[in-house]
Amino acid sequence: MKRPSVKRLSLKRLTRRLPVRRPRLPAFTHTIRFRLTVLYSGLLFVLTALVLGGVYIAVERSGDAHPVTKQYSAEKYVGERYVGQIQVARVEEIEAAVNYETLGNLRRFSYAVLGGVAATSLALGWILSGRALRPVRAISRTAADIQATDLSQRIRLTGPKDELRDLADTVDSMLDRLDEAFRAQRQLIDDASHELRSPLAIIRANLDAVLTAEESDEEERRQAVLGVDRATTRMTRLVEDLLATSRRNAPALADADMDLAAAAAEACEEFAPLAAERGLTLRRRLTPGLTVIGDHDALRRAVGNLLSNAVRLAPPGTRITVAAGRNGDWLWTAVRDEGPGILDDDQSRVFDRFWRARSTTTGRDRHAGLGLAIVRQIVESHGGQVRLFSQVGEGSTFVLWFPAPNAENGNDTPPPTAPL
Incomplete structure (x- = not known):
């Protein structure tokens, strides 16, 4: 009867299969502060070692350095009286022995200095790196406090x-x-x-x-x-x-050179049927060649929003004027209607988002929305300004001012009066 074969594993193969556990280092050794400290201390230690090594080599090569190898006996006299025998050596031997003792003292001094430099540099490096990384900790704390x-x-x-x-x-x-x-x-x-x-x-x-x-x-x-x-x-x-x-x-945004008058003309074409349906006359006074740097569709929408309000609020049989031109360093386009006008107290808030204006005749909310807020946003994103000139019962004039490209005077404020 055969014995069942037993597979034996050698100690070497078993050792290979066991995972090797590496000693875990303390947490602070994985920080940038620790690495900067070690780097600073290591550089200072190497620099000090090079200086001391250079001094040691210079002293060693300045002359022979070895103990006294050969001595002589000599008779010592004090005055004419014989004292006894003493050991003497040649001057070269004594100088070499002095150099040898000096090198020994220099080695001991160098070891002590290197040890002190290592300990001191580690302490100073830890303190200085902590001060240098203090702003990083402030950034980290702020980032940790930020929530979605x-x-x-x-x-x-x-x-x-x-x-x-x-x-x-x-x-x-x-x-x-x-x-x-x-x-x-x-x-x-x-x-x-x-x-x-x-x-x-x-x-x-x-x-x-x-x-x-x-x-x-x-x-x-x-x-x-x-x-x-x-x-x-x-x-x-x-x-x-x-x-x-x-x-x-x-x-x-894909801003490019565009004609301001062309954008206003396209907005007029869009609202001409609606104005005719309501019995309004749409008058155009557009000067061609008014080149601005901007988004054509956005500027057309700005003029369109002004026309939308004018067509909705102007009484039948009145006239809406759309104009564009240049005044000094500023290009402009404007929409004027003969509607109910806007109260003086409301004119500063008429461009707010979803603000509802009180009717000048009935006292009820007459319109609301994002239209005028979008107009102001579009104009200001092009570096321009929007102005409102209105009187109750006479109508309103909205003017969109844009800085002309390559303006010479560089005037930051458009003219204070309405251009039409």
Whole structure:
């Protein structure tokens, strides 16, 4: 009967299979502070060793260095009296012995100095590296305190204008941009949820009234459909406005040379049918060749938003004037209507987002939205300014000022009066 074979593992093969546990170093040895300390101490130790080694070699090569190897006996006399025998050596032997003792003392002194330098440099390196890395710890603490919903923390590092200060300023600038981006995102969501609530409620109410009421006739259903159509049109216009203001907040835009008068003319073509339908006269006074650096579609939309308000508010049979021209170092385009005008107290707030203006005749809210806020945003993103000139009962004039390319005088303020 055969014995079952037993597979034997050698001690060497078993050792190979066992995982090798490396000793774990303390946590501080993995820090930049520790590495800087070791680097500083090592450089100082090597420099000191080179200096002491150079001195030792110079002393060693200045002459022979060895103990006294050959001595002589001599008779010693004090005056004429014989004292006894003494051991003497030649002068060269004595000088070599002195050099030998000096080298021995220098070696012992060098070892002591190197040990002291090593210990002192480690302590000084640890302290100095800690002071040098203090701004980094401030940056790390600030970054740890920042939350996704709160980007208000800033480093605001003080001290000399060095690389770490530049790093802290760069991080603060990045946080500013992130904070602005998140703020714009929250504002977009808040605006959308606030403004879409009303048309959605209108759609829901009309649909419920038609679908649940069995006795509703054809006319009621037609009115419900018209109500839903108006609500969806309002929603579409609102979404387009929100997308426009969000897109203009983007950091990178394809700006190029464009004709301001051409953008205004395209906006006039877009609103001409609606103005004719309401019995309004659309008058154009556009000077061609007004070149600005900007986004053609954005500027066309700005003029279009002004025309949209004018067509909606101007009484039938009145005139709307769209003009463009140049005044010194500034290019301009303007929209003037003969509508109800805007109260003096409201003119400073008319460009706010979703601000509702009080009617000058009925006292009720007469319009609201993002239109004028988008106009101001587009103009300011092109380095321009928007002005309003209005009187109650006489109409309003909105002027969009843009700095002319290669302006000579460099005037930072446009003219204070309306150009038309």
